[in-house]
Structure formats: C-alpha cells, structure tokens
Amino acid sequence: MARPVTNAAFEGVLRAAGYGNAHAAFARQLNHAGRNEGAWRYDAASVYWWLRGRRPGEHVQAAMAETLARKLGRSVAVTELGFGVAGSIGTCAYPGSVDGAIDTAEQIWTRLAKHLNQDASAAFDSDKVLEAALGWRYDLPDETVSRNGRQQVAATDVQSLYALTDHFTDLDRRHGSGSPHARSVMTDFLVFQVSPMLRGTYTEAVGRDLMRAAATLSGQLAFMSYDAGEHATAQQHATLGLRLAKAADDRLLGAHLLANLATQAVFLGHAREAARLVEAAIDGAGRAPAGVLARLHATAATAYGQAGERRACQLALTKAVRALDRTGTDPGPRWVGYFSPAHLAGAALRCLSDLELHSEALKHAPDAVNLASKNTRTRALHTALIAVTHARAGETDAACDWALKLRQHAAGIQSARVQQRLRELATTLSSHQPSTQVNAVLHALTATPASL
Incomplete structure (x- = not known):
C-alpha cells in the first residue's frame, strides 16, 4: 500500500503544472534543469518520496522551481514547494538513492559548517537507526555511481581523502573529540573539498572508491560527534556513511559503521536495539575477514551484556576471541587494524561487569590497558571501566588506586564519554562507606580536567 502524501x-503545484500523474516526466525535466550540477538521475520514485516527506537539497529545490515555472508560465518560489526550512541535522532518514545521499551529504555538511539548526541535546532515534539498518541490508545494490559533473575526479584525488581520514582519526584517538575545532575543520573540508568531488565527473571504479572514502570520512565525523556527546548529529552522519558505503558496494565498511551505531546505542542504554543493529551488521558482513568479525562479535557481546543475555554474551566473546586469533593470516581492511587484543579485553570487561561477573571481568584488566601510546582516550576509558568494576565488586581500595590512574590518563582529554565514565565512577564510589581515601579520590575526580 502506498504511503499517504x-x-x-508540492502535490498541488505538480498538479497545476500537469505533472500530477506524470512524475517520471517531471523527474526527466528536473534532471535536465540540473544538468550543470552533474548527472542527476531522479525518477518517479524520487518524486514519490518527496511527496511523502523527504526533503531534497536547496539546489534541487531551486531546479524544481525553475522546471515548474517554465511549465506554468509564471515564477515559482521555492517556498511554494512545501519543503519548509531545513530541519535539524539530527534528522536521520536513510537516503533512498545515490543522488539522495549526495544531496543529503551536501545539505547536512553545509548546515553543520554554518552552525544552523544544531541541537546538541537532540536525542538518538533508535527507530530511525533500525530503518537505516534494514535499508542497508536489504535494498538492492546501486547499479552505477559514475557521474558527469563540473570537475574531473581521479583515483589520486580519492587517495588523498584517505590520508586526511587517517589524520583526523589519529587526532581523535589521542585527544578526544570534545573540542569543536577539529570537527569544524573536518566539516569545512567535507563542504569545500569532498562535496564538489561527489558532484564531479568520475568513472564507475573511481566513483565506488570515492563513495567509500566519503563514507569513511562521514563515519569518522559521526564517531567524533558521538564522543563529543552530540548524539543526533552522530547518528545523522553515521546513517549517511552507511548509505555511502552501500553506494561503494563495500559491505564490510557498512557493517563497521552499523557496529559503530550499535556501540553508540549501548552507550546510551539502548541494549536491545544495539543487539539488533550488530546482528544485522554480522549478517550483512557475510564471510568477512577475521579482523572484522572479531570487532563485530565484540560489539555484539557488549550489547548482550547490557541486555542481561549471559549466554549470548559469552558466545559472542568466544567468537570474537577465535576470530582475533586468526587475524595474523586474515587481517581484513586497513581501517580495522586498530582493533587489538586490548580492545577486545575492554569489551569483555564491559559486558562481564554489566552481567555482574566482576571477578571474571577483572581478569581482562591487564590486557585492557596494554594499548599503543596513540590510544590515549581508550586507555582512559578502559582504566575507568576497571575502577568501576572494582567498586561494583566492593573492592574499594583497588577502585581508588585505579581512579588515581584514571585521573592521570584523563587529563587533557576532551571527551563526553570519558566525562560520563568519571561521573559513573564517582557515583559508584559514593555509594560505599565514606573513608578518607574515598573522599580524597572523589575530590580528585571532581578536579580532573577532562571537561568539554
């Protein structure tokens, strides 16, 4: 059954122009009007979704108004089209086409760069995330992504995007994402460099790689926004990255981005939704390399642990361990190389602690902090987990010792997640019998300079 308009x-002005029952004809005229923007491929299905609430980019609306004005013989204002002003960047619809994804990318990157309609307190929408997961998993692959636009895009141009991604990723891991400066620089880069490339001229092979690079950048911006506590913004960029990964025909990258959304859902307490997301990621990844499977199963374990599903959690941990043991011969894509035994130990620590298996969880503590020097934020997060787990187990002295280490590791890191772990530790310690040591640690945690 068709969805209601x-x-x-928009329906009224289409009818007035004679396009009420000729959506395909309108789409063809629109593509012609937008020929200077590149090879648009809007069709009757695009019109269907516009009538049902999907909002095209401002430049597309301008071309719509031009097309309708030519047919009606009068000027048509963009405001007559009924799309209104662009909504919050927290709107998390999964684009239905490659052109829709490019439109969405341009729209949300531009609005983020201009600081328009930002709402850092907007909520994570688990229903929209699950819709995106279904679209990524079951929508048909894109037949083509090649375009004819204003600038030529070569394979070497795309490779430079990967180099920038590595740079932003390294900054994020070392210092956290709480400072708006790094995200602002990244957004400007997306607006002024990546968006024009997406609207450029490229072959099928270059186009797929460009979509992959753009998906990776959007996913990195999503993770940085999540670390900064801007959850709706993070969800928007992760959803866009998921759609671009679909256009790239890169199921492994898509599964990775979906697992990132599951990680965010776990952080926000949406355990059931997180489990469904990572199950979709594992299913969609198929016969994936061992490194990818290790990361996915570890994420599944954290979701099951928070949901209280002990058997599923321990099974997922076992699968993650077995997969990680095989990474020497089957490492997977370069982006999953970060996932180390320390990261798996941190996941085990988290989920077993959630299941109140504190002694078993703490067996993973030494491995969880055995991280490379660049993983500054992860070391702080894992140290906090160890301290909280000791406190939950009633081991106050050990919790206080790890809390003091945490204060050292967290200094200078700007991360909402680290801040949340500090608050969680302080709350857990406060529930114990007051002592001089506990009071001193609580005072030290309060003074820890890890604020945003």
Missing part, C-alpha cells in the same frame, strides 16, 4: 503543497 504528506507534502500537499
């Missing part, structure tokens, strides 16, 4: 204004 929600944009009556």
Whole structure:
C-alpha cells in the first residue's frame, strides 16, 4: 500500500503544472534543469518520496522551481514547494538513492559548517537507526555511481581523502573529540573539498572508491560527534556513511559503521536495539575477514551484556576471541587494524561487569590497558571501566588506586564519554562507606580536567 502524501503543497503545484500523474516526466525535466550540477538521475520514485516527506537539497529545490515555472508560465518560489526550512541535522532518514545521499551529504555538511539548526541535546532515534539498518541490508545494490559533473575526479584525488581520514582519526584517538575545532575543520573540508568531488565527473571504479572514502570520512565525523556527546548529529552522519558505503558496494565498511551505531546505542542504554543493529551488521558482513568479525562479535557481546543475555554474551566473546586469533593470516581492511587484543579485553570487561561477573571481568584488566601510546582516550576509558568494576565488586581500595590512574590518563582529554565514565565512577564510589581515601579520590575526580 502506498504511503499517504504528506507534502500537499508540492502535490498541488505538480498538479497545476500537469505533472500530477506524470512524475517520471517531471523527474526527466528536473534532471535536465540540473544538468550543470552533474548527472542527476531522479525518477518517479524520487518524486514519490518527496511527496511523502523527504526533503531534497536547496539546489534541487531551486531546479524544481525553475522546471515548474517554465511549465506554468509564471515564477515559482521555492517556498511554494512545501519543503519548509531545513530541519535539524539530527534528522536521520536513510537516503533512498545515490543522488539522495549526495544531496543529503551536501545539505547536512553545509548546515553543520554554518552552525544552523544544531541541537546538541537532540536525542538518538533508535527507530530511525533500525530503518537505516534494514535499508542497508536489504535494498538492492546501486547499479552505477559514475557521474558527469563540473570537475574531473581521479583515483589520486580519492587517495588523498584517505590520508586526511587517517589524520583526523589519529587526532581523535589521542585527544578526544570534545573540542569543536577539529570537527569544524573536518566539516569545512567535507563542504569545500569532498562535496564538489561527489558532484564531479568520475568513472564507475573511481566513483565506488570515492563513495567509500566519503563514507569513511562521514563515519569518522559521526564517531567524533558521538564522543563529543552530540548524539543526533552522530547518528545523522553515521546513517549517511552507511548509505555511502552501500553506494561503494563495500559491505564490510557498512557493517563497521552499523557496529559503530550499535556501540553508540549501548552507550546510551539502548541494549536491545544495539543487539539488533550488530546482528544485522554480522549478517550483512557475510564471510568477512577475521579482523572484522572479531570487532563485530565484540560489539555484539557488549550489547548482550547490557541486555542481561549471559549466554549470548559469552558466545559472542568466544567468537570474537577465535576470530582475533586468526587475524595474523586474515587481517581484513586497513581501517580495522586498530582493533587489538586490548580492545577486545575492554569489551569483555564491559559486558562481564554489566552481567555482574566482576571477578571474571577483572581478569581482562591487564590486557585492557596494554594499548599503543596513540590510544590515549581508550586507555582512559578502559582504566575507568576497571575502577568501576572494582567498586561494583566492593573492592574499594583497588577502585581508588585505579581512579588515581584514571585521573592521570584523563587529563587533557576532551571527551563526553570519558566525562560520563568519571561521573559513573564517582557515583559508584559514593555509594560505599565514606573513608578518607574515598573522599580524597572523589575530590580528585571532581578536579580532573577532562571537561568539554
């Protein structure tokens, strides 16, 4: 059954122009009007979704108004089309086409760069995330992504995007994402460099790689926003990255980005939704390399642990360990190389602690802090987990010792996640019998300079 029309204004002006039952004809004229923007491929299905609430980019609306004005013989204002002003960047619809993904990318990157309609307190929408997961997993692959636009894009241009991604990723891991400066620089780069490339001229092979690079950048910006506590913004960019990964025909990258959304859902307490997300990621990844499977199963374990599903959690941990043992001969894509035994130990620590298996969880503590020097934020997060687990187990002295280490590791890191772990530790310690040591540690945690 067709969904009901929600944009009556757009429907009315289409009918007035004679396109009420000729959506394909309107789409063809629109593609012609936008020929200077690149090879648009809008069709009747695009019109269907516009009538039902999907909002095209401002440049597409301008071309719509031009097309309708030519047919009606009068000027048509963009405001007549019923799309209104762009909504919050926290709107998390999964684009239905490659052109829709490019439009969405341009729209949300531009609005983020201009600081328009930002709402850092907007909520994570688990229903929209699950819709995106279904779209990524079951929508048909894109037949083509090649385009004819204003600038030529070569394979070497795409490779430079990967180098920038590595740079932003390294900054994020070392210092956290709480400072808006790094995200602002990255957004400007997306607006002024990546967006024009997406609207450029490229072959099928270069186009797929460009979509992969753009997906990786969008996913990195999503993770940085998540670390900064801007959860709706993070969800928007992760959803866009998921769609671009679909366009790249890179199921492994898509599964990785979906697992990132599951990680965010776990952090926010949406355990059931997180489990469904990572199950979709594992299913979609198929016969994936061992490194990818290790990361996915570890994420599944954290979701099951928070949901209280002990058997599923321990099974997922076992699968993650077995997969990690095989990474020497089957490492997988370069982006999963970060996932080390220390990261798996941190996941085990988290989920077993959630299951109140504190002694078993703490067996993973030494491995969880055996991290490379560049993983500064992860070391702080894992140290906090160890301290909290000791406190939950009633081992106050050990909790206080690890809390003091945490204060050292967290200094200078700007991360909402680290801040949340500090608060969690302080709350857990406060529930114990007051003592001089506990009071001193609580005072030290309060003074820890890890604020945003």
